[in-house]
Amino acid sequence: MQQAIIGYHQDDEGHWVADLRCGHGQHVRHQPPMTSRPWVLTEEGRRAFLGTELNCKKCEEGGDGFDPTGAQS
C-alpha cells in the first residue's frame, strides 16, 4: 500500500522514521548499499521527500481497520 510521508520522527536509537498518511511509521534508514537514502540525513532532504509515497507493509498486512481508499491529496 503506497502511503505518503507526512512527517518524520526518530526512534530510540536515532533512526529516522517516516510518519505516513495512514498513521503508521516506517523506518527510512540510510544503510548503503542495501538501502541508500542519503536524503534522510539532512533536514532539507527530508523536507524534499514529504509527500513521497512509501510502501506501507503494515497496511498490506491488514492494518488496523484504516480505510486505505481515502481521498488522494
Ligand SMILES: [Zn+2]
Ligand atoms: Zn500504513
